Amino acid sequence: MKLGFSAEDEAFRAECADWLQAQMAGPFADIRGIPNLCDEIPRRKEWEQQLAAHRWSCIGWPAAWGGRDATLAQQVIFAEEYARAGAPNRINHIGVELAGPTILAFGSEEQKARYLPGIAAGEQIWCQGYSEPGAGSDLANVKTKAILEDGQWVVNGQKVWTSLAHYSDMIFVVARTEEGSKGPKGLSFLLMDMDQPGIDVRPIRQMNGEAEFNETFLTDARCPANAMLGAAGEGWKVAMALLAFERGVSTLGQQMQFRNELDAVIAAAKANGKAADPVMRQRIAGAEIGLRLMRYGALRMLSGTDLAAIDGAALTYKIQWATWRRDLGELAMDVLGQEGELAHGHEYRWPTLPNLYLFSRSDTIYGGTNQIQRNQIAERGLGLPREPRGNA
Amino acid sequence: MEFAFTEEQAMIAETARGFFAENATSERTRKAMAADGIDRALWSSFCTELGLAGIGVPEELGGVGLGMVEFALIAEAAGAQVAALPLLGNARAAHALVAGGTDAQKAKWLPALVSGEVIAASAWSADAVVDGAKVSGTFRFAPHGAVADLLVLTAGDKCLLVEATAAGVTITPHVTMDQTRPLATITLDGAAAEPFADHAAANHALHVTGWIGLAAEALGGAQAALDRTVAYSKERVQFGRQIGSFQAYKHRLADMMIEIEQARSAVYWAACAVDEGSDEAQIALHSAKAFCADTFHMCAGNMIQLHGGIGFTWEHDAHIFFKRARSISSMLGDSQWHREQIATLVLDAAA
DSSP states (O other), rough: OOSOOOOOHHHHHHHHHHHHHHHTTTTTTTTTTSSSSSOOOOHHHHHHHHHHHHOOOTTSSSSGGGGGOOOOOOHHHHHHHHTTTTOOTTTTIIIIIIIIIHHHHHOOOOOOHHHHHHTTOOOEEEEOOOOBBBSSTTTOOOOOOEEETTTTTEEEEEEEEOGGGGGGGGGEEEEETTTEEETTTEEEEEEEEESSSSEEEEEEEEEOOOOEEEEEEEEEEEEETEEEEETTTBBHHHHHHHHHSSSSHHHHHHHHHHHHHHHHHHHHHHHGGGGGOHHHHEEEEEEHHHHHHHHHHHHHHHHHHHHHHHHHHHHHHHHHHHHHHHHHHHHHHHHGGGGGGSSSSSSSSOOHHHHHHHHHHHHTTTOHHHHHHHHIIIIIIIIOOOOOOOOO | OOOOOOHHHHHHHHHHHHHHHHOOOOHHHHHHHTTSSOOHHHIIIIIIIIOOOTSSSSSGGGSSSHHHHHHHHHHHHHHHOOOOOOHHHHHHHHHHHHHOOOOHHHHHHHHHHHHHHHHHEEEESSSOEEEEEEEEEEEEETTGGOOOOOOOOOOOOOTEEEEETTTTTEEEEEOOOTTSEEEEEEEEEEOOOOSSSSSHHHHHHHHHHHHHHHHHHHHHHHHHHHHHHHHHHHHHTTTTTEEGGGGGHHHHHHHHHHHHHHHHHHHHHHHHHHHHHHHTTHHHHHHHHHHHHHHHHHHHHHHHHHHHHHHGGSSTTTHHHHHHHHHHHTTOOOOOHHHHHHHHHHHHHOO
8 A cells, every 4th residue: 555656657747747837837828727617718729729739638548549548547647737737627528538438438430530539639529418407316317309310310308507518519418219218218329519500508607607507409409320329228328337437537636626725715714814713723624634535535446456445435435525625615705704705806706715615516416416426325335225216 | 556455455454354353242342341341362362363463563573564554454453343452552552662662671561562461551641750760640541551561651752661560650440431441540659660762752653553543443433333334224124114215314324434435545544654654644643533533423423323222222332332432532632633733734834
């Protein structure tokens, strides 16, 4: 059992850190540290393409498709250094981390050749069409329908919470292809072009005033018959495999951002004297402990060979970080006091910490609410009886 | 990334778990609780048959020559059964001797500590008076103090060895809430004391071993509290359903698992940081002690609540876990104190 990384991995760290820091100090200094996913989109597309030009856009992919065949440890290190350098949140996160690995796992050679180069080159931004108004926590309750007509899938329905849809080029859609089917059966996984008259995107304004996600209406939207990953009716299997790609590698990079946020809280407490308050000191120490334990939980999850132990750490990770971050948002506001409730300008837009306070209310909801997480931990981690299902 | 057990570590964990599960039974622990808090037969087979009492002591000094990670594995397994053993006291004394004892002290005491013939206890006093080789003062809350042969005492910044049978030593046992580790008050009146060669190193080893030992015991205890409650929730039927199928119930079990997974990271982070001499060691130790103690207390409390009436009885083991959790919380600095140490490191360091 060891805490750190190997000397080779540390050499890799130095290489990517050098490059990333030079980019963020030089040509891309203007978008350094942008926290959200909705500002400076054209510049951030250029940044995606710059990453691609230096083969840093999808390092975990095979070299044949523009990656570096990077090991898990290297991917973790890149994610850490990416965040440490203050590089902006990846607007093609969904393409690189979700769509790409899923296409690599389930796609035909022809499909790989059709979709992967655009992602690797940072030219095609992807979004995810899973949730629907009636399919949130109960994700399998998808109503969007796809019918095969003249060699094309014709898709009708509504997706919601589609992050980044307003500037995405592609969307993957879980749709019901079997008339009358229910739940996870009869679903299929379709890859669709966003630029078509059948797709209408309407941004949703969030409680922090920003609009990062959308409602996506599909009205006779179309894609070719061969734009399906897996066979017809196997969509749920593909969709679940994709969600598994979401865990892991990016977690340590995400923690670098958490580190920055906690450091901002600490700096604010030192600046306004709250750092001397015994109750605040307890809470700040609690946040510090939580963050450190997240790091070693993630390392346990990523380095283990003991599958049961990894599962335990992996199952509990989402609720752990989401709750930690929500609590940090509350701590931040308690440190800032009323000052934190004042915007800095005339717009309803928020600096880092008040924005964290507002935004983090979504952390405990998206990607499986804390309540759904507890059900899964209890059922999959502890083997407790499943929640009874209704008949609807 | 190698933050996972080596094969050897996994084997030690497996062996220790099996040993304590088989031998540190509720029946035997209860017998020890009714006596002086030590299951002698268990202690003897742990030290001699299993030979793991000196796990953190170098081989040339008669130990197994492994580190804090391996020590934590043993303490975790013992904690899972709330074993009535002087494991922590002996490990703390042995590690203090290794770190700061004279050669003569090591030669005299280490073999007997590792073989289990000598039982050691530790305590500290802020106002004891050290006058040459004589000490006077009161040292409270010594775990297993009433049955100890060797006392490792911290007086201010001094670390001293005192034999329990020496003239001027009075040891008063207390009926203690956690009967698996009864506390005693040690009163010295001009008792003969031998100073360590390196006081600071000895005191540091006492702390490090104590904090990791308690954190690991707490982890084992918390996991056992969860496991036993999960098993009960699958047996017990009310309203025609296993009670573990009710969301209000399963969510509390899930919350226990969430904390326990973090506690596990905390123990092995701290143990590893100490073994590697990492500059994170200090913050890791305080994190582990605070987080694991809180986790165990929460889990043991839930264990009682989720068992209903039977969980409140003397007959059920829940109270044994709950009382051990309480004693771990208070011992060697409570969670508020450890968090304050972290606050000092994080908030008061020069920018």
